[in-house]
Amino acid sequence: MSHGPLMLDLEGTTLTEHERELLLHPATGGVILFSRNYQSPEQVTALIDEIHGLRTPPLLVAVDQEGGRVQRFRDGFTHLPPAAWFGELNRLNSKKARAVTQRIGWLMAAELRAVGIDFSFAPVLDLGLGLSSVIGDRAFDSKPIGVAELAHAWMMGVHEAGMAAVGKHFPGHGWVSEDSHCELPVDCRPMGELLMEDMVPFQRMIDYGLDAIMPAHVIYEQVDRELAGFSRIWLKDVLRDQLGFHGVIFSDDLTMAAAEQAGSYADRARSALAAGCDMVLVCNNPTGAAEVLDALVEYSNPAAQMRLVRMHGRKRFSRDTLHLNQKWKNALQLISQYEENPSLDLDL
Template sequence: MNLNTQQKIAQCFSPAAFIHDSEENYQAIETLIREQEIGGLTFFHSRHSAAANFEKRAEVLDVSGTLEKMIILINRYQAISKTPLLISIDGEYGLAMRIEKTPQYPFAITLGAIKENSLELIEEVGYRMGQDMKAAGIHLNLAPCSDVNTNPNNPVIGYRSFGTDPQQVAENSLAMYKGMKKAGIGACLKHFPGHGDTQTDSHLGLPVILKTKEELLKEELLPFQYGIDQGVEMIMVGHLAAPALSSGKEIAASISREIITDLLKNEMGFKGLIISDALNMKAVADLSPIPGQLEWQAFQAGNDILCFSDHVKEGIEMIFKNASEEEIDTVFEKIWELKEKLGVFDFKNLDVPDFDWVSHSKFQSQLSKEYVSVVSGKIDSQELQRLANVRKLSHRIYYGQPESTFSKNLTLKYSSGLSKNSIEDSEKVIISVFVPSHKPLNQFGMDEEVLEEIKTITQSKPCILVHFGNPLALKHVGNLEDFEAVICAYQSFDEAQEMASKFL
């Protein structure tokens, strides 16, 4: 197809498209497609949930019909685009990260806890996730994270990382990437050069990693080098500074030519596509007051796809004014080849996909067998049965529901109305905590009074803790040695609750 220089530059742009939005905003996207001829769109749930990162809120607004609305919008936008659009989404644990009532898979931290056949199972997760996305008209998933979770106070990575060991993270993230690729969708390792050891959220400010280059090569950069050596074709660069890689300057990697071109491309040998992290994030957005300037900086540093740009028209103009014909052609050819490879040009009107929930649940059960585990102490089921028979066993639920799968299973097993037994009269207490948030803000959403109450119970009686949710929240529940045993279920899926109840 014969495109002029501006049209070629426009193929680099993948601005945000919000599923729940006003008709006026839908039309603004149509104007971008018609007038600027952008190359793609990155779908997000709503402005409200996207803003949660900036406003330090953890919740997501529940708006119904999200999947149906997204399908309508993809059909609507593709219908008016001269060149079919590359549709991407940020779905680290599946479509469910952005779209309600779609299959959700375990967090990376959960998959990192799998004991047997972890690489095969993680690849299968990637494959199934990719199939779901393909059915929903998505070509590219902006995942997985190859960040090594080396800083326990990290406000933004945590549950999104496969773990603290660089080699394990390297192997797991590659397995996830391969699974998605096998399903026929694109994937990318992120957030280069590694967002794990940071204390600032790049949605809010510029994180800085003060490590030597040697330290970075051993930890942060190892998963990316491993992926490059195994032929990974796409990497996302994060908004974080690593002065040891940029001649001592505190500059975001996403706009640093030294980090992207000199290090990633030339030194580490990456030949694939580079995509920027969202260009509206405060780590970079606040530094470029002139519209289009940030887009040009990101392009000049070596990014091929510019994600979530708020200044598309000005960005195209600025790149047109400053970049050479050769630079533009090189980037354009990479994007065009990616579109061909992912079947973007074969677009056909989409129907709302029908997911196989039975198969999904069976797979979730298979996974939960591998990650739900007793992380400390021992459980004596016979003794629990004996105590239940004489009404000396009680169950306290925090943030969960009495009719949850776990509670129902306990009631069935011990048939003595555990929740009604008083703690004073009990000899042992099962404490189940359904952690309200997977983000660390406000102690993962847990109230101080609740945490104090749990600590008081553990001081007065032998207790078994059953923890549903992000395991990084365990540190707030108390000293694990204060519990007779701790079961970590990692997720609150019904299948994980089912598995946790089997340990009792």
């Protein structure tokens, strides 16, 4: 059974019989976990192992573990700094900032791989311009090159731990103030400005080998009247053809308010896949997920399935082995500096 095009979520810390049936549906391809699915490292390991054991190839299992305010697994995991902290570090000492960012990227990925998670939806490649509250300190920097270089260091650490990286939110969410979870953001800038600013980190990261990208639920009205995640212009003409991206394209959550203009959940999924997404996310709405499964039961995209296979985790430490690893201990020391001095009063 190949990977289906839908990534869905779960209700609690164990699988129900109904959820097992959903995960065996041919249109299912992955599971995204949230804080409600996490109780302890032991519990989540058992949950993930059960999900992976349901079918071959295994379903992809993902989580949002960026750091800062977006970190789903906390107790039993290292509390990670927000991306903006690395940007502040970069302004003080760029060489050491990149080294620290790479180590913390490795730490994030190694801890997740130890419990079986395939990948995290990170890093954020949006510019931290102070306009978007939903981005805020999730952005590495306000400057495109700063974002690109820190994100590259983060990805190098992630790859070293055997995990793929997912850049978001293409072509850039940093300029709009509206939160696409609740509203419909519209960016009125011309393509030239986007190319020179917001898209620079994406182009650089594609050149560095970025594995996957998640488009923004934003309309860039001078380019296309469709949300980027539903736009063939953005996903095929620009991302695939112009920027040369050959990795996986994940939709953002189709239950977000900004996606409502695309119609029913089935219509949203069909539109996103037709535009160029390889896998769509439907979270926190079991009825919507069931609607999408019914609509996509016959869906097949061999090229997308080949890309999705590359998102599986490639290494796995046991937690005991990880905690004996000197690299893990060194990374914890860096984290302790952040916890003691979040304002960056560090001895660099």
